Amino acid sequence: MLEISNLTHTYGSGPGAHHALGGIDLKVAEGELVCIVGPSGCGKSTLLRSIAGLLRPTGGKVVLGGTAVDRTPDDLAVVFQDYSRSLFPWMSVADNVSLPLRRKDMDKKQRRSAAMEALEQVGLEGAAAKYPWQLSGGMQQRVSIARALAYRPSLLLMDEPFGSVDAQTREDLEDLTLRVRSHHNMTILLITHDIDESVYVGDRVVVLSKAPARIVGDLRVDLPAPRDQITTREHPDFVHLRAEVGRLVRGMRSQSAPAS
Amino acid sequence: MTGRSLLDNRPLCGAVGVAGLFCLVELAGRTGFIDPIVFPLASTIAGRAAALAADGDFLADVVSTLGAWAAGLLLTVLVAVPAGFALGTMPRVESALRPVLEFLRPIPSVALIPLALLLFSDRFDMKIAVIVYAASWPVLINTMYGLKDVDPLAKETLRSFGFGPLAVLWRVSLPSTAPFIATGVRLAASIALILAISAELLAGGASGIGTFIIEAGSSPDALEFIVAATIWAGVIGIVSNTLFTLVERRLFRWHLARTEGAR
Numbered sequence: 263m264l265e266i267s268n269l270t271h272t273y274g275s276g277p278g279a280h281h282a283l284g285g286i287d288l289k290v291a292e293g294e295l296v297c298i299v300g301p302s303g304c305g306k307s308t309l310l311r312s313i314a315g316l317l318r319p320t321g322g323k324v325v326l327g328g329t330a331v332d333r334t335p336d337d338l339a340v341v342f343q344d345y346s347r348s349l350f351p352w353m354s355v356a357d358n359v360s361l362p363l364r365r366k367d368m369d370k371k372q373r374r375s376a377a378m379e380a381l382e383q384v385g386l387e388g389a390a391a392k393y394p395w396q397l398s399g400g401m402q403q404r405v406s407i408a409r410a411l412a413y414r415p416s417l418l419l420m421d422e423p424f425g426s427v428d429a430q431t432r433e434d435l436e437d438l439t440l441r442v443r444s445h446h447n448m449t450i451l452l453i454t455h456d457i458d459e460s461v462y463v464g465d466r467v468v469v470l471s472k473a474p475a476r477i478v479g480d481l482r483v484d485l486p487a488p489r490d491q492i493t494t495r496e497h498p499d500f501v502h503l504r505a506e507v508g509r510l511v512r513g514m515r516s517q518s519a520p521a522s
Numbered sequence: 523m524t525g526r527s528l529l530d531n532r533p534l535c536g537a538v539g540v541a542g543l544f545c546l547v548e549l550a551g552r553t554g555f556i557d558p559i560v561f562p563l564a565s566t567i568a569g570r571a572a573a574l575a576a577d578g579d580f581l582a583d584v585v586s587t588l589g590a591w592a593a594g595l596l597l598t599v600l601v602a603v604p605a606g607f608a609l610g611t612m613p614r615v616e617s618a619l620r621p622v623l624e625f626l627r628p629i630p631s632v633a634l635i636p637l638a639l640l641l642f643s644d645r646f647d648m649k650i651a652v653i654v655y656a657a658s659w660p661v662l663i664n665t666m667y668g669l670k671d672v673d674p675l676a677k678e679t680l681r682s683f684g685f686g687p688l689a690v691l692w693r694v695s696l697p698s699t700a701p702f703i704a705t706g707v708r709l710a711a712s713i714a715l716i717l718a719i720s721a722e723l724l725a726g727g728a729s730g731i732g733t734f735i736i737e738a739g740s741s742p743d744a745l746e747f748i749v750a751a752t753i754w755a756g757v758i759g760i761v762s763n764t765l766f767t768l769v770e771r772r773l774f775r776w777h778l779a780r781t782e783g784a785r
């Protein structure tokens with residue numbers, strides 16, 4: 263469903279140029295939940311923004327559902343890390359969630375009920391009339407997840423979505439993502455710098471190197487479903503996989519150290 | 523109520539200040555420190571101001587000034603907001619016009635009234651023209667500043683759902699800039715009032731607060747009339763500013779919540 267071939271991106275030009283992506287090849291099948299891990303600043307967001315058509319990569323190709331991405335594709339939603347800036351403070355929670363549905367062939371009533379349904383899924387039906395700034399950080403992030411869900415994209419991109427919430431909320435949101443996935447059969451690409459999270463949530467974990475980012479590992483996660491915050495994390499396969507991913511993320515670091 | 527909480531109440535504190543100044547001026551006149559012929563007693567002015575409030579001729583002048591003020595302000599918004607958006611969204615146009623704007627902005631608008639008198643044969647048109655010219659600046663500048671303040675991530679969010687540039691302008695840039703525009707309009711309202719009265723003072727005309735003040739100059743109680751009319755002009759300014767502030771607070775609660783939360 264998603265095919266990325268030899269994707270490169272360079273910010274700026276001349277001596278100050280920064281090579282963010284160094285040739286990424288990645289195929290994601292329909293319904294897959296792929297986690298992308300990599301050290302901070304390696305180019306994860308750059309990769310996501312290229313897939314979303316928010317940034318024109320300097321080289322390579324992104325093909326989504328058979329068509330090349332050269333502007334923002336219709337059938338895609340993004341959950342940004344910075345939820346507080348990505349929600350519109352002048353609109354109520356319900357209006358925030360239903361706004362993108364204007365792109366669809368839906369009347370006001372349909373948009374409203376789709377928004378309420380999505381808010382219910384994230385457990386925020388009571389906050390519909392509130393404003394985003396009246397909610398806690400975790401609740402705001404749930405609103406932005408609800409906004410993406412209501413849109414019913416075939417591909418959901420999440421950029422370090424749980425990076426700035428507390429540990430308890432983070433676990434809740436991870437489980438919410440897993441529930442959503444089994445409920446809607448969406449394809450999800452989740453970017454994170456948290457190794458445990460990538461193994462816990464993903465069907466597959468793709469590891470990126472330091473800049474310029476390349477894929478240094480692509481591991482299948484075959485943990486028993488449904489996943490559970492306690493039992494999954496003590497499963498021998500989980501422990502083994504997180505060590506493997508950790509080695510891949512760290513291994514590149516120690517290799518590239520003498521070069522710099 | 524303790525003395526501290528009395529001073530914490532801002533409207534009350536202000537009322538105490540006004541009353542204090544009133545008593546001071548009154549006392550200065552009564553003790554002969556300021557001869558009442560040079561400057562009238564505070565109580566005389568207050569009486570004169572109260573009488574003006576019931577004076578049909580003066581009220582007609584007030585209505586005339588307010589009419590020009592409202593028409594000018596409306597036209598200002600219609601001109602300056604789109605201009606601000608054009609300059610704010612097209613950096614090339616902005617840099618091309620920047621020298622012209624930088625040259626024009628420091629010129630005191632009142633100094634342009636004689637020029638406007640020559641350009642416009644109709645007094646009302648002249649008044650509106652100088653109001654729009656002077657009042658446009660804060661609206662234009664605030665609109666451009668507000669546009670710069672629009673969060674790129676908010677725009678990107680809407681783009682990621684497939685919205686085009688016009689939809690982003692309408693659904694993100696405009697609402698996000700609205701509180702800045704509102705502040706600009708509030709400032710513009712004060713400027714428009716100043717310019718309306720200044721134009722009447724300099725150019726005369728059939729009616730208006732400024733015309734009233736000029737004509738009062740030839741009456742025996744000139745000073746009393748002039749000070750009383752000026753006080754009413756000040757009251758109109760304060761009332762307008764208060765109303766605009768209240769509307770701003772109510773409409774843009776989200777903006778206050780966000781800027782206060784960021785501190």
Ligand SMILES: Nc1ncnc2c1ncn2[C@@H]1O[C@H](COP(=O)(O)OP(=O)(O)O)[C@@H](O)[C@H]1O
Pocket residue numbers: 273274280282300301302303304305306307308309473
């Ligand atoms: N607009 C930009 N201009 C220049 N450099 C950028 C820009 N955006 C990101 N970068 C640089 O590219 C690198 C990768 O950024 P990013 O993709 O955001 O990393 P990550 O999401 O993995 O933390 C960083 O070193 C960052 O400084």
Ligand SMILES: [Mg+2]
Pocket residue numbers: 306307308421422
């Ligand atoms: Mg990032």
